[in-house]
Amino acid sequence: MSFTPHGNHLIAGDWRSGSGRFSSKPATGPASEFALGTAADVDAAVTAAExxxxxxxxxxxEARAAFLEAIADEIEARADQITDIGSRETGLPEARLQGERGRTTGQLRLFAGHIRAGDYLDRRHDAAQPDRQPGPRPDLRLIQRPLGPVGVFGASNFPLAFSTAGGDTASALAAGCPVVVKGHPSHPGTGEIVAEAILAAIKSTGQHPGVFSLIQSNTNEAGTALVQHPLITAIGFTGSLRGGRALFDLANRRETPIPFFGELGSVNPVFVLPDAARARASEIGTAWAGSLSMGVGQFCTNPGIVLIEDGDAAEAFETAAAGALSETGPQTMLSEGIAEAYRTGRDKLSGVNTLREKLRSNADGRAAAPDFYVTDGQTFLANPELGEEVFGPFGLLVRVTGVDQMVEIAGQMDGQLTCTLHMDAGDHGAAGQLMPILERKAGRILANGFPTGVEVADAMMHGGPYPASTNPSTTSVGTLAIRRFLRPVCYQNIPEDLLPEDLR
Structure with a gap:
């Protein structure tokens, strides 16, 4: 069943047209017109959220858990329409969108169960000791409380799981924080139909209509206004380093600075240790190529750089990876802008004189195909720009002199979402040299796998030191994400009937 957007903002339960319009740029099918969000629209939404x-x-x-489950149910009730509009707008295959929809509804239900259990509240009680010497101790109770209205920016590469009802929205709503979403212009119709599902859940569960709003926009005005609005208490963001850093700086220049939880960029390096390389370099190379090119490389955990000791194993890895990548033809990217930025980033890095071209694509327009380059460890160390993310299927093989050079390179790398070790039993000594460094560089360390595919679970950490994210202590995936939108409050000698219900 096809879905035709009406193109309006959702503000406090009402669909509003706004004062201007912009056109979507779908991968297939006709464009649609959408309301152009202004600072006034943002103010109306945030005021209602407050x-x-x-x-x-x-x-x-329990009430919030039921609300989250109702959102999941309403999204599933629109499953075919969501897949239809999502595929038309982004060019993503139907199977990918169906899987992402399942992840979206799954994490909504996961947070419902998480808040029902109540462990996230971190309740603490130090009972009064009136007779303690040399002085009495008061009664102290502590609990996590919601921050207030939260602003969320939809992500380009995940139109469902990281956008309108994605992880940031789900965790903020679970915490007790109303949400104002600034929709991503690459998939505004998808954002609209998901907002319809949330509105239906608001009505069926009797929530205040200001608990969720969606502002559409393809300019900076709405996003800037959202970050700077004095009633917004935190921001959730997934996107580019450049855009995220600009918003992060705005959040910190406010009269009252607020936390900005941004996931910005990562090359997710893969370290192939010597015994593993000798035993299965070709197998690892083929698997790496599959991970690199998955979804046209448009995953934040795309493993863009691999390090392996120079020699026969490196040659086998390079040959296998190039062969697998050469079989991957051009595919549609999420937007024309992302495709152009990919080619610009590739051309910038491939301009390094000692970089060797192994495979170069010739895709144009909105399409991209894998590009594969090779360098040595010394060149990589001398050219820090080679460690920058190119969002898309760009792979760089670094042939190092040995484990010591791997350790040196790891120490000079920026913060990462993930680091991966491919190792056999004999590599544990080398891995032990790398582990203390990787623990400081990444939020997630993997063995004998690839980082594309992030499990939504209690123990997941999807964040890392800058520039992977703006706060290395938090995650945007998994139940720990709720902690971003809470703060501890201590109650001293407060009568029980005045305490939050969860502390009584």
């Missing part, structure tokens, strides 16, 4: 917070922030965990 009003909603006084009831929603104090609502029971």
């Amino acid at each position: 009003e909603a917070f006084w009831t929603y922030g104090a609502s029971s965990r």
Whole structure:
């Protein structure tokens, strides 16, 4: 069943047209017109979110859990329409969107169960000791409380799981924070139909209509206004380093700075250790190529750089990877802008004089195909720009002199979302040299796998030192994500009937 967007903002339960319009740029099919968000639209949405917070922030965990589950149900009720509009707008295959929809509804239900369990509240109680010497101790109780209205930016590469009802929205709503989403212009119709699902859940569960709003925009005005609005207490963002850093700086220049939880960029290096390389270099090379080119390389965990000791094993890896990548033809990227930025980034890095071209694509327009280059460890160390992310299927093989040079390169790398070790039993000594460095460089360390594919679970960490994210202590995936939108409050000698329900 086809879905035709009406193109309006959702603000406090009402669909509003706004004062201007912009056209979508779908991968296939006709374009649609969407309302162009302004600072006034953002103010209306945030003001409504602040009003909603006084009831929603104090609502029971059960009520919020039921709301999250209702959103999941309403998304599933629109499954075919979501797949239709999502595929037309992004060019993503139907199977990918169906899987991402399942992840979206799954994480909504995961957070529902998480808040029902209540462990995230971190409740603490130090009972009064009136007779303690030399002085009495007061009664102290501590609990996590919601921050207030939260701004969320939709992501280009995940139109469902990281956008309108994605992980940032789900975790903020679970925490008790109303949400204002600034939709991504690459998939505004997908954002609209998901917002329809959220509105239906608001109505069926009796929530304040200000608990969720969606502002559409293809300019910077709405996003800037959202970050700078004095009633917004935190921001969730997934996107480019350049855009995220600009918004992060805005958040910190406010009269009252707020936390900006941005996931910005990562090359996710893969270290192939000597015994593993000798035993299965070709196998690892083929698998790496599959991970690199998956989804046209448009995953934040795309493993863009691999390091292996120079020699026969490196030659086998290079040959196998190039063979696998050469069989991957041009594919549609998420937007024309992303495709152009990919080619620009590739050309910048491939201009390094001592970089050897192994495979270069000739795709144009909105399409891209894998590009594969090779260098040595000394060149990599001398050219820091080779460690920068190129968002797309760009692979760089670094043939190092040995484990010591791997350790040196790891120490000079920027922060990462992930680092991967391919190792056999005899490599544990080398891995032990790398582990203390990788622990400081990445939020997730993998053995004998590839980082594309992020499990939504209690123990997942999807974040890392800058520039992977703006706060290395938090994650945007998994139940720990709820902690971003909470803060601890201590109650000293407060009568029980005045305490939050969860502390009584």
